Amino acid sequence: MSTTPRRTVLSRGSWPEAQRIGEILRKETVGGALLVVATVLALIGANSPLADAYAGLRDTVVGPHVLHLDLTLGEWAADGLLAIFFFIAGLELKREFVAGDLRDPRRAMVPVLAAVGGMAVPAVVFTVVNSGGGDALSGWAIPTATDIAFAVAVLAVISTHLPTALRTFLLTLAVVDDLLAITIIAIFYTDRLDVVSLLGSLAAIAVFGVLVQRRVRTWWLLIPLAVVAWALMHASGVHATVAGVLLGFTVPVIRSQAAGGPEAGPGLAEHFEHRWRPLSAGFAVPVFAFFSAGVTVGGFSGLVDSLQDRVALGIVAGLVVGKTVGILGATALVSRFTNARLDGSLSWWDVFGASLLGGIGFTVSLLIGELAFGAGSVRDEHVKVGVLTGSLIAAVLATIVLRLRNRTYRKLYEQEQLDEDGDGIPDVYQRPAT
Incomplete structure (x- = not known):
């Protein structure tokens, strides 16, 4: 009989990580609200007497012909502003795996495999529905992405005190999801490749990496380098947002020993995240939504x-x-085959609700739809309807499931905030792990 102790799936984690996740989600809540507003404005603009003005604004060409930068405002939003979004995603993912709770492979396994399952199964479902559909299969990756900003906006509307473990799970899953999505875009949605431009972009990213590894924060050096890397990546034929992720990966997470090491405070990645997240959540993603969600x-x-x-x-x-x-299936398989059990404060209904939230796809789904069928095409319009409808259904179902558990969440929240010894750290985070 095996005496191997069972480990916990979706455990609470550490207090510093809970604080960080909470701060991120608060910022994403504001961004999610702006995203919803931008989407509504886009739908109104595309389905009202303002439709021609909306389309004219979206299709206005701006920029030089050099490096194919004479783009419409809609293309600038998709290729340029989303690069900021993916830069933040790169910073988040590196932070999670270098200094976050997920540096432990056993803890990382659950959200990573859930993200993989949450991308593989939707792709299979889409392929089955469109089997024999000719060019329709080029959109197989559209339903694979989760939009964390929209998901968090739904949580804000629900007003549920979602347990820290589930919030961490949802955020990490979405970040890994973003990385896998940008990998899919780079591999499967690159029609042409200019090797010289690609090598130039990688060289600019390498120089950027050397500077940030030396803790250089000078904006007039780093921002021009990042822009050059982005422009050359765009000219290479690889989607320009890939440059954003690669730039994020180069930024150091932990302070150098000369600066005091890990104990001296947040590293450069966290500094950049604080600086750029408001621009991403408050401007870049909502503007992209405004230009991309306007389906007639x-x-x-x-x-x-x-x-x-x-x-x-x-x-x-x-x-x-x-x-x-x-998502639910991958998490259940991890629990079943790795001698693990679900954290005692949660039920599988909670995981089910979080999995439904994962079905809120928007930003990256719309981007992949444009790459698969061409912006403004009939199929692209149908993609937008499908993404909006599917996301709405997933949001409603998640709301129903999570609201039914809201009383339990409130009790868990009260426990997580209890600090009887007054040291600023809730007591529940100071108990030995079980």
């Missing part, structure tokens, strides 16, 4: 017509069913 629905009949396209149906099924089955 054409009333109820138009909505029905769009959803008759198997591409839209595959997206809805992938986001609602595929995401939930993939």
